[in-house]
Amino acid sequence: MAELEAGKSPSASAQDIPVSAQLLAVAWLRWRIFINSTFRRRTTGTRQAAGLALVILVRIIVWPFLAMMVIGPVGGSGFFAWMAIAENHPQRLAPLLAAITLLWLFVSVNGQNVAAVVSNFDPSSLTRFPLRFGRYLVLRTLIGVLTPSTIVGCLALLAAAVGIGVAKPALALPALVVLAIYALMNIFLMRMIGAWLERWLVNRRFREIFGALMALTVVGFQFLNFQRAPSHGLGGRNSWVLNILHSSGSQLRWLPPGFAANAILHASHPVAAVAQLTGLLANTALFAAVFAIRLRKQFLGEYLSEGASQRANERSSQRNPARTQQAGAVAKSASTENARPAFPPIVAACLRKEWLTLRGNGMQLIGMLTPLFFVVILNRSVFQEHSTYLLPGAIAYVLFGVLAGLYNIFGADGLGVQVYLLTPVRLRDVIVAKNLMSLAVIVAEAGMAWVLVSMLARTPISFATQVSTGLWTIFVIGANLALGTMRSIQAPRRFVPGQTQRRRSTPTNRTSGLLIMLVLFGSMALQFPVTLLCRYFDNPWLGAWIFGPLAFAAVAAYALLLHNADRFILAHRDVFAEELCKT
């Protein structure tokens, strides 16, 4: 400790910290976080080996898919760029570049979730170190360079440059230079969007609006795809995608993709090329400046939280006696309600808590409504001619999202779960309340999907199919409730609804995660062979005979689990404390 003498450190005497030192420090930090997140495990011995084997297995399965997701757009960009030049369709180059920017944006928005989970790194925390704003800006810009979106986007642009070069070698060098600037423009554009989104997403209302817009965009694309090209693939001659490619060229003229495309195409006319390049550079500078404005506010000590205004509201309500009286009246009416309870008091209290949590989470509500739009789309497309599959298909689709929530019913409670363990309540009542709320949501969604399908089906759905689907639904819900509750007790995992950052999963969690997928998919997919059997034996009631006993068995299993829930939870108190209660 001898050297830690105040005011005499080497850092204090140095004139300025070299930029390379801080850049290397951040690069090293990112590298260590990546290595530790990828290879370091909490457990040891046999469990570690099993966990590692499972991780390797999952990666063998998942990575080829990820690689395809990268190779597809990259190869496609190269091919389309080559085709645009070789087949003499230069007007297609600008839409192609616009499409790459959209792809970049899509990966960027979706990749943030992955990045947050993997890195657990908040770059704004760098403001506490001795940095000037210019260096902070450089660091923040460079930190974002090694993200999946930048890698995919840059590779796609490189492929496009290669495609152009192969089609017309004289354009190879201009294409490479212009697309490098275009890549820089995209980097700043994505950073700008990311930084401002981060600012606005602090507001819960904006988060909900943004969530609704994202859901609407996804649904809109699907709807457009089925509406505009029900029988043609994207590559078909009459594809709406190609129509957009043809018609959007002139509209993109004054936007960065247009500037970049024209700068390449007019490479043989220096004045025109420089004018187009200036337009592209001006846009790049604009995006960089808007990004810098946001970062500067952050650097100077901006406070992004709804907490302060909420606190102010709370204070004003404390000072407002009228509100206090109102609150008293509400409390009184609540106590009157409690005089004739529909449920036992513990179940009623937990149900109310679950309802308040659900009501306050707009994103979750939006997420629940989205599948219903897809049911309408499914009805107008793939299942249009197959009404036998329409009802079970729609119900399966709607259930898939909501059933997943049954497998971690205590996760959102976090530290609050201790209340259940410390208060004199039967934990079975808590589980019943949580499952009742989930059941209400599931039944409401499935019910709405059922009504939608019945209204939209071209041919009436037979009574036998309806009974079979009903029994299958009970079986699926019962089985998932039983297994979900068991898993919620055995391997709970803390999470904050609406937030992307989650705690790192353990090998147990990952193993049971795979089992969940198997059970979920398995119970859903069972409908398909049974429907085929019904058709093979020409007996529409066969499904009911198969699913009837299964539904009974699933409900019985759930009842049995509930009966033993208290004992089961007490046996797993350690897991609760470790996963949910650790601060």
Place this chain on the structure above:
Amino acid sequence: MTTPAIDTAALTRRFGDFTAVQDVNLRVDAGQFFGFLGPNGAGKSTTIKMLTGLLAPTSGTIRILGEDLKQNSAELKRQIGVVPEGMALFGRLTAEEYLRFVGRMYGLDRATTIQRTQELLEFMQLADERKKLITDFSHGMQKKLAMAAAVIHGPRVLFLDEPFEGVDAVAAGTLKAMLQRMIARGATVFLTSHVLEIVERLCTHVAIIHRGQLVAQGSLEELRAGQANADGASPSGGKQRSLEEIFLEIVGTDREGNPAATAPEQELSWLS
């Protein structure tokens, strides 16, 4: 007159309609062990965030070691060390990796960083946990690591937000010894704490913030004698009291000066 280590003038921070800190005039001389007290939500953390440059003041000025924080933020950040409210640790690193990163960010050369990292890990009794990720550390271990990171560059002013919260007695003793040694070598320590006994034992000077406003400031002796007011002026007279008595007397009143807490026997009569 010596240059104060920390000097604020009319420091104010508003969040919309809510004023968290209002017209705070703090003066902390170099070499002081300064305790910043206040009840929950009084504005302690907001003040410390402003003093360390993590939060911009709405109005007012902050001078650290005689320099304006707004004008010389980068230079001053090299002279100060901070244990912020959330500790700002990177959970996916080991303690050693984290300290090496922080050292490099403060501009220490590689050899010094490695040497100090080893010394700090030994001193904080974290050396045996080299392979453990920070996310798997206990709260107390994380606190010790945050403290190690705050001092690795040898700061002249150290800001600590609740440094002893969740730290066991042995570790607290280690931290106190380190802080007192820093004071002996001329550093200034500014800490917030709810534990009045710790403040009374460690600090030479104290300020109390209540509802965003500074209500008392001075040396412990001045406060005990009932002599220190918000501006640090020291009239004579008054009997000696404990810090807890002084604190309760000052913050235990509402805006009109009436006792804020209701007499226990008047409320919660159902309690056995």
